[in-house]
Amino acid sequence: MTDAPASPLKLFNSLTRQLEEFRPVHPGTLGDPADPPEARVYSCGPTVYNYPHIGNMRAYVFADTLGRTLSFKGYKLTHVINITDVGHLTDDADAGEDKMEKMAAEKAQSIWDIARHYTEAYWADVKALNIRQPAHWSIATDYVPQMIEFAKAIAEKHCYELDGGLYFDTSTVADYGALARAKTEDGEGRIEEVEGKRHAADFAIWRKTPAGETRQMEWDSPWGRGAPGWHLECSVMSEALLGFPFDIHTGGIDHREIHHPNEIAQNQAHSCSDASGARIWMHNNFLIERSGKMSKSAGEFLRLQLLIDKGYHPLAYRLMCLQAHYRSELEFSWEGLGAALTRLKRMVAIVEKLPEVSADRIADAETGADFSWIDNALSADLNTAAMLPLFELAIQTKQAPPEEKLVVIAKVDAVLGLDLLNLTRTDLRIRPKSAAITEAEIEAMLTRRKEARAAKDFATSDKLRDELIAAGVEVMDGDPLGWDWRLDAN
Numbered sequence: 001m002t003d004a005p006a007s008p009l010k011l012f013n014s015l016t017r018q019l020e021e022f023r024p025v026h027p028g029t030l031g032d033p034a035d036p037p038e039a040r041v042y043s044c045g046p047t048v049y050n051y052p053h054i055g056n057m058r059a060y061v062f063a064d065t066l067g068r069t070l071s072f073k074g075y076k077l078t079h080v081i082n083i084t085d086v087g088h089l090t091d092d093a094d095a096g097e098d099k100m101e102k103m104a105a106e107k108a109q110s111i112w113d114i115a116r117h118y119t120e121a122y123w124a125d126v127k128a129l130n131i132r133q134p135a136h137w138s139i140a141t142d143y144v145p146q147m148i149e150f151a152k153a154i155a156e157k158h159c160y161e162l163d164g165g166l167y168f169d170t171s172t173v174a175d176y177g178a179l180a181r182a183k184t185e186d187g188e189g190r191i192e193e194v195e196g197k198r199h200a201a202d203f204a205i206w207r208k209t210p211a212g213e214t215r216q217m218e219w220d221s222p223w224g225r226g227a228p229g230w231h232l233e234c235s236v237m238s239e240a241l242l243g244f245p246f247d248i249h250t251g252g253i254d255h256r257e258i259h260h261p262n263e264i265a266q267n268q269a270h271s272c273s274d275a276s277g278a279r280i281w282m283h284n285n286f287l288i289e290r291s292g293k294m295s296k297s298a299g300e301f302l303r304l305q306l307l308i309d310k311g312y313h314p315l316a317y318r319l320m321c322l323q324a325h326y327r328s329e330l331e332f333s334w335e336g337l338g339a340a341l342t343r344l345k346r347m348v349a350i351v352e353k354l355p356e357v358s359a360d361r362i363a364d365a366e367t368g369a370d371f372s373w374i375d376n377a378l379s380a381d382l383n384t385a386a387m388l389p390l391f392e393l394a395i396q397t398k399q400a401p402p403e404e405k406l407v408v409i410a411k412v413d414a415v416l417g418l419d420l421l422n423l424t425r426t427d428l429r430i431r432p433k434s435a436a437i438t439e440a441e442i443e444a445m446l447t448r449r450k451e452a453r454a455a456k457d458f459a460t461s462d463k464l465r466d467e468l469i470a471a472g473v474e475v476m477d478g479d480p481l482g483w484d485w486r487l488d489a490n
């Protein structure tokens with residue numbers, strides 16, 4: 001950013017429910033490559049017992065947008081995303097079965113194979129959505145010895161043992177649940193499922209394997225053979241990889257209620273202070289379906305692959321996320337996704353038509369460019385939705401020379417991650433899995449139709465169009481995007 005001073009980065013901190021200026025724990029010197037200011041970010045990752053749905057992926061598009069914004073603003077980013085392969089029960093508040101054990105039993109497969117399969121499926125979605133690789137993917141089961149050490153350090157002052165294992169006493173830390181703004185210790189939704197718990201909100205630090213049972217994943221501990229509680233892993237891995245405290249902790253809004261308050265309680269206990277562990281806690285709102293909450297079991301399972309099978313490019317879904325503010329609920333609909341795809345096509349069509357420009361001219365254009373409008377939008381709590389129309393205006397303006405547009409596109413896309421300099425219109429024309437006609441056949445019929453129209457043989461032309469419609473091909477005469485045809489995605 002040349003002349004205009006950079007805007008201070010303001011982020012919404014769920015702890016205070018306010019916009020706050022980002023002040024890094026390791027401030028360094030902005031603009032000095034030898035001593036850059038740092039941003040250390042931890043994002044709660046998926047529980048790999050099933051495929052992620054596109055709502056889960058919204059959480060990582062959000063974390064990626066945060067990371068890309070921090071890079072844009074000159075921070076040296078260290079991002080960690082964990083993979084939960086142990087400990088997460090079917091109910092976040094410590095009730096039910098272990099999600100991984102349950103799926104492994106249902107599929108009669110090894111838990112390790114289940115974890116590997118769904119981790120790889122998640123990584124494929126991360127790649128398809130152009131989410132940048134974090135510095136570390138931390139796998140929970142790699143940190144069990146450290147989790148046991150952490151538990152030993154807090155056990156005496158903050159925990160008590162029951163038949164089921166070691167439990168955290170939430171009354172031993174100041175202001176338990178402040179993040180959730182829970183009014184009473186036994187707030188809504190906390191059903192006391194475990195006999196002997198002192199407070200309904202108390203949670204498992206270590207779950208003992210019941211006598212006579214064996215679990216596929218279990219370790220020895222001072223509280224018997226068993227497995228760590230889910231909340232423990234994030235306290236342990238964030239401190240191990242990012243230090244204490246670090247800058248920003250992210251997750252979906254559901255984590256604001258139970259998982260993150262519990263992490264904070266553990267961090268307070270372990271640090272013998274009131275420190276929550278992260279300076280800023282950020283939460284993305286949910287992607288919902290018209291019928292309500294998104295689910296992996298009820299109704300159509302909205303996986304990214306389903307969108308692709310229906311003919312939508314995955315980056316159209318990324319754009320759909322970026323069009324909404326991350327703190328707003330976003331309703332998924334096929335029409336909405338279609339509109340995002342059309343918007344992406346328009347951008348790609350403009351970029352594709354720009355002439356080649358020499359590197360020198362691009363470098364010159366970059367020197368004098370004013371990027372303050374990009375900075376302002378992103379610094380206002382990652383307002384990509386407001387930046388998008390400004391960007392579209394900038395690349396549509398007839399007067400601006402192509403090198404200026406290319407500089408803006410590179411700068412903006414480094415944050416949006418829509419791959420605008422590489423995507424082609426052909427890439428965006430994905431064949432729905434159900435399509436029964438090949439592209440060569442479509443092109444051949446369109447050529448015959450063009451000939452018929454040139455010869456004013458409208459009967460043949462209409463007949464060919466009807467045949468194409470019957471095959472799921474929409475012919476777009478006079479399409480302003482120059483797309484000519486598209487396969488009906490539904």
Ligand code: AMP
Nearest residue numbers: 046047055056058059251252286287294
């Ligand atoms: P899980 O695998 O259930 O631990 O969830 C992975 C991430 O997705 C967490 O950060 C959740 O908070 C987030 N998440 C779950 N459902 C949704 C949704 N419908 N929309 C947005 N984020 C979600």
Ligand code: ZN
Nearest residue numbers: 044045234259
């Ligand atoms: Zn977590």
